Amino acid sequence: MKISSQVNTEGFSTxxxxxxxxxxxMVGGLLFLVLATVPxxxxxxxxxxxxxxxxxxxxxxxxxxxxxYAGLVSVGQQAFLGLGGYFALRLVDIGMSPYPAFxxxxxxxxxxxxxxxxxxxxxxxxxxxxxxxxTAEVIRILVMFDPIVQGETGTSLLAMNQYAPExxxxxxxxxxxxxxxxxxxxxxxxxNSRIGAAAQAIRDDEEAAKSIGIRVMRVKQIIFVVAxxxxxxxxxxxxxxSVTFQPRTYFGVQWTVFMLFMVxxxxxxxxxxxxxxxxxxxxxxxxxxDYGAWYLAGLGVTAILFALYAPNGIWGEWQNxxxxxxxxxxxxxxxxxxx
Amino acid sequence: MTLGSTxxxxxxxxxxxxxxxxxxxxxxxxxxxxxxxGIVGPNxxxxxxxxGVLAGSxxxxxxxITYQYTDITATNAAQRCHAGIARTHQVPRPFLGxxxxxxLLTAATNGAGLTGYEAEAFAVRALIQTGMSPLANRPxxxxxxxxRKRLELARALATAPKVLLxxxxxxxxxxxxxxxxxxxxxxxxxxxxxxxxxxxxxxxxLKVIDRLVCMSEGRVIAQGHPKDVMSDDEVMKAYLGSxxxxxx
Ligand SMILES: Nc1ncnc2c1ncn2[C@@H]1O[C@H](COP(=O)(O)OP(=O)(O)OP(=O)(O)O)[C@@H](O)[C@H]1O
Ligand SMILES: [Mg+2]
Numbered sequence: 001m002k003i004s005s006q007v008n009t010e011g012f013s014t015x016x017x018x019x020x021x022x023x024x025x026m027v028g029g030l031l032f033l034v035l036a037t038v039p040x041x042x043x044x045x046x047x048x049x050x051x052x053x054x055x056x057x058x059x060x061x062x063x064x065x066x067x068x069y070a071g072l073v074s075v076g077q078q079a080f081l082g083l084g085g086y087f088a089l090r091l092v093d094i095g096m097s098p099y100p101a102f103x104x105x106x107x108x109x110x111x112x113x114x115x116x117x118x119x120x121x122x123x124x125x126x127x128x129x130x131x132x133x134x135t136a137e138v139i140r141i142l143v144m145f146d147p148i149v150q151g152e153t154g155t156s157l158l159a160m161n162q163y164a165p166e167x168x169x170x171x172x173x174x175x176x177x178x179x180x181x182x183x184x185x186x187x188x189x190x191x192n193s194r195i196g197a198a199a200q201a202i203r204d205d206e207e208a209a210k211s212i213g214i215r216v217m218r219v220k221q222i223i224f225v226v227a228x229x230x231x232x233x234x235x236x237x238x239x240x241x242s243v244t245f246q247p248r249t250y251f252g253v254q255w256t257v258f259m260l261f262m263v264x265x266x267x268x269x270x271x272x273x274x275x276x277x278x279x280x281x282x283x284x285x286x287x288x289x290d291y292g293a294w295y296l297a298g299l300g301v302t303a304i305l306f307a308l309y310a311p312n313g314i315w316g317e318w319q320n321x322x323x324x325x326x327x328x329x330x331x332x333x334x335x336x337x338x339x
Numbered sequence: 340m341t342l343g344s345t346x347x348x349x350x351x352x353x354x355x356x357x358x359x360x361x362x363x364x365x366x367x368x369x370x371x372x373x374x375x376x377g378i379v380g381p382n383x384x385x386x387x388x389x390x391g392v393l394a395g396s397x398x399x400x401x402x403x404i405t406y407q408y409t410d411i412t413a414t415n416a417a418q419r420c421h422a423g424i425a426r427t428h429q430v431p432r433p434f435l436g437x438x439x440x441x442x443l444l445t446a447a448t449n450g451a452g453l454t455g456y457e458a459e460a461f462a463v464r465a466l467i468q469t470g471m472s473p474l475a476n477r478p479x480x481x482x483x484x485x486x487r488k489r490l491e492l493a494r495a496l497a498t499a500p501k502v503l504l505x506x507x508x509x510x511x512x513x514x515x516x517x518x519x520x521x522x523x524x525x526x527x528x529x530x531x532x533x534x535x536x537x538x539x540x541x542x543x544x545l546k547v548i549d550r551l552v553c554m555s556e557g558r559v560i561a562q563g564h565p566k567d568v569m570s571d572d573e574v575m576k577a578y579l580g581s582x583x584x585x586x587x
Pocket of ligand 2: 387506
């Protein structure tokens with residue numbers, strides 16, 4: 001290895017994620033097309049269950065974007081899930097139809113996140129995590145003051161009744177599928193973009209990131225707002241399928257436990273891990289979802305055990321063992337004229 | 340303000356204290372365009388702290404920093420990097436989740452503001468300049484200390500600096516490697532870069548520097564022609580004949 005003052009930068013080539021990941025992207029595209037046909041041949045129950053799975057996937061991928069790629073560990077993302085549902089309710093109340101309201105509501109939520117980010121992102125790690133939880137609680141209390149929410153009681157998105165149950169179930173499914181596909185695509189692009197690379201640099205060493213010219217606040221804000229937008233969409237999808245809106249459920253800290261579980265068990269810092277985690281969680285919910293507090297504690301403990309003993313999660317550990325990457329981030333360099 | 344008006348980068352009357360503990364006492368430092376300045380001084384003299392103040396990662400308690408005839412005291416580290424001030428860290432701070440090449444690419448896109456092929460070519464340039472090509476796709480986390488130091492230099496170069504602040508990048512190298520490093524730094528100087536190099540290895544330093552600054556206990560105790568500085572009484576006293584003698 002030698003330091004050289006004669007520099008010839010000709011003759012190199014780079015391989016990017018979209019080249020390495022082409023097979024995985026094609027499988028993903030195919031899966032999307034197959035899933036889109038499920039309402040035509042699957043039972044209503046399957047369609048409903050898959051819609052629920054979409055909510056989990058969204059939440060897991062968003063939490064991984066925040067914590068895995070940008071190092072922003074929040075225990076208050078339920079703030080945006082709840083707000084997504086709430087804004088949708090409000091917009092429908094002033095006459096918007098439900099599905100456009102879901103999108104517009106999530107956009108408003110992104111704006112709220114931008115305002116919150118100005119304060120929250122100034123805080124150090126632990127403070128940030130706690131501040132987000134406090135934020136979620138404060139927002140819940142504010143939302144409960146709104147007469148249409150009726151405090152603890154909550155309310156229902158009665159406008160959903162304009163669709164026949166069968167049709168509503170299918171539209172929800174397709175809406176969810178589109179949202180999940182769109183957000184997965186956005187996150188995949190984002191983490192591989194300039195902003196994503198900068199976010200990972202900040203996660204690894206904020207001081208060094210600043211020293212190479214990364215605008216730390218701006219990068220964190222972009223990630224934070226996108227993650228909030230995704231959580232808000234998950235909230236409106238939840239509202240679309242459950243129809244009822246109870247502040248304690250939507251703004252509940254159990255969502256954070258779910259997100260932690262899905263991401264840590266599936267695989268932090270990998271693209272596919274959180275999706276796998278969401279599927280594992282979905283299956284657990286099917287069998288143990290009614291066990292209440294003990295079940296929640298079990299999820300939390302499992303997540304912590306993974307964080308301690310298998311920090312790469314199931315997917316990450318498997319990838320490392322097999323030495324394979326389907327959707328890697330970053331760039332591989334090949335120098336053609338090696339001295 | 341004579342200091343600031345003749346130099347590309349300068350710190351004027353810099354104080355820095357952590358609580359009651361004062362680390363820098365009215366330090367005046369400057370480097371002219373294209374000049375290579377060496378900084379020596381015993382451990383704890385405040386050399387690295389001065390770099391932090393110049394690069395914007397450490398806020399001075401008092402004093403002014405100028406760059407290209409403007410007061411940049413109020414700007415942050417990222418802005419100074421965009422303006423052309425780059426530094427290496429004494430204790431390397433690689434982005435551990437990335438490969439060597441990705442570390443450099445991130446510096447080229449964010450620091451030098453390049454995109455696409457241009458950014459990649461620039462990162463490759465820094466890679467080749469520092470002799471790191473064989474390690475291009477190695478995760479930074481897998482590098483040893485010496486390669487991490489080398490990565491510090493490569494990453495600073497990938498930001499397209501005009502002023503390069505080097506903090507003890509020569510320590511631990513073999514004579515051969517040290518010679519290559521000196522050659523590279525001389526080359527960078529010839530290309531018009533302003534170099535400030537903190538280094539305990541005097542004989543390497545002396546091969547490239549035009550001027551030597553000696554710091555001790557938060558003060559600049561001597562500066563000027565390297566020979567004069569090294570024979571200065573104050574400098575001798577600060578070192579108590581130890582490191583400096585060995586280095587000579
Ligand atoms: N964040 C900090 N808080 C408190 N004291 C600090 C801090 N950073 C540095 N110091 C102190 O400031 C003094 C100067 O440190 P600095 O790292 O600038 O010295 P140096 O000249 O670079 O030494 P070395 O040759 O060992 O690298 C030391 O006594 C150090 O302990
Ligand atoms: Mg030092």
